[in-house]
Amino acid sequence: MKNKVNIAIIGGGIIGLYTAYELAKRGVENIAVYEKNYIGSGSTFRCGTGIRQQFGDEANIKMMKRSVEKWSTVGEEINFPPLKMAKTGYLFLLYSEKEVEQYKKNVALQNSLGVPSKIITPEEAQEIVPGLDISEVVAASWNPTDGKANPFLAVYGLSKALKKMGVEINEYTEVKEIKVKDGAVEGVKTEKGDVKADIVLNAANAWAKIFNEKLGVKIPIEPYKHQGIVTEPFKVGEIKPMVVSFKHGGAYLTQKPNGGIIGGIALKYGPTWDITPTYEFLREVAKNFSKIIPALKYITIIRQWGGYYAETPDHNATIGKINEIEGYYLSAGFSGHGFMLAPAAAEGMAELITKGSSSLPLDFYDPYRFERGELREHAIQMG
Numbered sequence: 001m002k003n004k005v006n007i008a009i010i011g012g013g014i015i016g017l018y019t020a021y022e023l024a025k026r027g028v029e030n031i032a033v034y035e036k037n038y039i040g041s042g043s044t045f046r047c048g049t050g051i052r053q054q055f056g057d058e059a060n061i062k063m064m065k066r067s068v069e070k071w072s073t074v075g076e077e078i079n080f081p082p083l084k085m086a087k088t089g090y091l092f093l094l095y096s097e098k099e100v101e102q103y104k105k106n107v108a109l110q111n112s113l114g115v116p117s118k119i120i121t122p123e124e125a126q127e128i129v130p131g132l133d134i135s136e137v138v139a140a141s142w143n144p145t146d147g148k149a150n151p152f153l154a155v156y157g158l159s160k161a162l163k164k165m166g167v168e169i170n171e172y173t174e175v176k177e178i179k180v181k182d183g184a185v186e187g188v189k190t191e192k193g194d195v196k197a198d199i200v201l202n203a204a205n206a207w208a209k210i211f212n213e214k215l216g217v218k219i220p221i222e223p224y225k226h227q228g229i230v231t232e233p234f235k236v237g238e239i240k241p242m243v244v245s246f247k248h249g250g251a252y253l254t255q256k257p258n259g260g261i262i263g264g265i266a267l268k269y270g271p272t273w274d275i276t277p278t279y280e281f282l283r284e285v286a287k288n289f290s291k292i293i294p295a296l297k298y299i300t301i302i303r304q305w306g307g308y309y310a311e312t313p314d315h316n317a318t319i320g321k322i323n324e325i326e327g328y329y330l331s332a333g334f335s336g337h338g339f340m341l342a343p344a345a346a347e348g349m350a351e352l353i354t355k356g357s358s359s360l361p362l363d364f365y366d367p368y369r370f371e372r373g374e375l376r377e378h379a380i381q382m383g
């Protein structure tokens with residue numbers, strides 16, 4: 001392990017790794033990533049795989065449009081073709097005129113920004129997912145260019161590319177402290193020794209607040225327990241898109257290539273550090289999933305897990321420079337949509353670090369908006 005680097009990144013999840021990649025791509029040398037466990041072991045390997053541009057505000061739509069472009073090409077770019085976004089769409093089922101009105105507005109905004117979403121009839125929704133119960137569905141919001149990607153392949157592919165680019169990835173290396181002298185970062189203290197660094201990026205997701213608090217930086221990011229499940233294989237290819245129903249406990253579900261259903265519902269606990277799976281979640285998932293697609297009541301759930309959403313009060317991330325400490329940057333608080341946002345968030349952060357500004361709408365994610373009382377519109381959140 002080097003004892004001096006240019007940029008020290010805390011956290012080997014999708015945000016830390018993707019940002020390291022965007023920095024290395026721009027010619028930044030001497031980057032190191034520190035991960036207290038194994039890479040991906042935080043929220044990234046526990047995510048529901050979903051990638052969507054169907055948000056209700058301009059910044060998230062623009063960021064997600066950019067992310068989808070990048071998710072579509074990153075596999076080829078890093079010479080790891082198995083990493084490929086599957087453009088299988090997101091299908092929001094709408095059960096009331098009020099919901100339809102809101103989604104019409106969202107679709108108009110999405111279309112104005114180049115996202116080809118549209119409102120479709122219940123019958124059209126059933127053509128896309130044949131097993132749907134559409135007896136109470138009024139309409140659906142559908143975007144065929146949304147989809148999903150495999151977080152395991154993303155982490156594996158990126159880490160392989162990073163090693164080739166000379167980035168040091170230190171697993172099982174906990175950062176104990178960010179060292180600061182005269183108002184500027186000096187480096188990090190790890191369990192394996194001290195490392196000098198000009199820049200420190202906090203990409204520690206749920207744990208980001210621990211570093212901020214120690215440094216007296218007040219940015220509201222809290223760990224909440226959310227859970228996911230996977231089932232035994234169902235008819236392969238039957239549920240291609242991510243199907244979402246806010247009426248049914250905020251359920252989201254899709255099918256993996258092997259036929260297993262992956263998804264969850266909007267049942268959260270916290271703030272808490274406890275991510276033990278709960279029976280309440282299991283029962284509610286089973287009940288709500290089988291209302292959306294009745295045949296699912298015959299399918300067995302084979303695994304359930306808990307993980308963190310690092311949530312902010314408006315469910316939007318905090319991406320930016322920390323003013324109190326020279327050289328300290330933060331990219332955390334993705335509130336349940338950090339996997340999908342990672343490519344654009346990483347590009348934005350890499351531009352910010354190397355050029356001092358970004359072409360992407362990073363102002364929206366300004367970490368100081370809470371202090372100023374300028375909360376954003378709540379981002380549409382799954383789970």
Ligand SMILES: Cc1cc2nc3c(=O)[nH]c(=O)nc-3n(C[C@H](O)[C@H](O)[C@H](O)COP(=O)(O)OP(=O)(O)OC[C@H]3O[C@@H](n4cnc5c(N)ncnc54)[C@H](O)[C@@H]3O)c2cc1C
Pocket residue numbers: 010011012013014015016034035036037038039040041042043044045046047048049050051173174175176203204205206207226227228264306307308309331332334335336337338339340341383
């Ligand atoms: C059930 C569930 C479903 C989800 N579904 C989706 C989805 O469909 N789509 C989507 O976009 N997002 C989804 N998410 C959210 C997504 O998983 C996260 O937003 C994303 O993984 C955040 O990435 P990250 O790199 O910031 O965090 P993490 O992957 O948590 O990485 C942070 C890393 O920092 C490390 N770390 C912490 N402290 C230290 C320290 N002191 N020293 C060194 N390392 C440290 C941790 O071990 C961890 O590996 C879901 C999350 C859950 C829990």
